[in-house]
Amino acid sequence: MSTLKRISFGDDLSTPRDRRRAIWHAHLFDHAFLRTIWSNLYEIAPGVWRSNQPSPGRIARYEKMGIKTILSLRGDSNVSFNLLERQACEAHGIKLVTSRKTGARTARRGEDYVHLIDLMDTLEKPFLIHCKSGADRTGMASALYLLHSEAASIQDAKKMLSPRFMHFRSLDSGVLDYILDSYEQDLKTYGPIPIRDWFLTRYDREKAQQFKQARTTS
Template sequence: MFKSLKKGFKKLERAEVGQFGNDVSTPRTRHLAMWHFHLFDHAFLRGLWTNLHEIAPGVWRSNQPSPRRIARYARMGIKTILSLRGDKDVSFNLLEQQACDAHGITLITTNKAAARGALAGKDYVALIDLLASLEKPFLIHCKSGADRAGLASALYLLHCEGATIKEAKKMLSWRFMHLKSTKTGILDHILRLYEQDVAARGPIPIRDWFEHDYDIRKARQFKTLRSFP
């Protein structure tokens, strides 16, 4: 029964997407995209809960912003938004790009982020370099603002703000709705591997560690772990 309901929901979503495609330039297509955004991307749950937090002067993190929130962020002075959700032509990206264009905000999207898996070292290096290049004030977001945004925030603090590993690890906490005991705990495991190497060998810049020392095989062994320190 559950599979039938899921299949029916997916069919309904495809039908809804078919109504606006990759076009939100008319009142009708924008209205349809907003329906998709709220219903299928769960934006209605983010109406009051934004997960917005300033992690460093001029550097913010949050969940997926709506067009209305982007207008508010523009009034706050935000110049750049980094979306960790990829660049597909889907409702949330189309509406976000439209809102950013309307308010003079530069929107950058990247696929170099994952919530439930370990990426290659070069992908994390690319993300670190991208974070270091963003014009402030800027905002980092994923869907919920809990996992991908949490790791990106930790990497930014380590690379750009000289934060300690202990300080950076706070970006992955229940305060931001990040749960270490689920599959997203692999992000904590990656930082733990870095912490272990620093403890054994002395200070290692996080970018250098990903470039030369990070072992993706060890990172992906997280699924076999039984406990979470």
């Protein structure tokens, strides 16, 4: 069904009619109508912001805020919300960068998290990070940015995954909390280790997956 939705409309902006259809697609199937009154916008560090999926109108406002770069954690498929974002970023002189999908409800490879950390290192400030709701993937990216680039404490980084941003560890996305909890435990057990090095040397993806499976079946 989702494939049929994309084929029928929402994957083309070549005419005014197609653009209107893409906007409707974003509202109906990506729940953009909810984001007209809720942006989940927050500055996590000087010149670094987080939010949910921005509309073209919000991207225009972000230009006025001085935002130079937007990092989307939603991939680069040619579907309505991505097409509208690309068009708006081009119109307002904002560089749009897309990352590998990190996942909100599953533990990814350590290399994927390292890729995200390294990618954020390259972004021109002020920049903004977003996923769909700005809750889970964006929260994890924000936590990793604070740990890697701001030398934040693990306690402060974990605040990026909280109900304040509509993240709830009791849901499947709690696997992200488990990953940060595991890092915190290793800090206590073995002493300081940069988060990037931890993902390459001590991160146990299989354990994280097992935690999710155990919690789901309990």
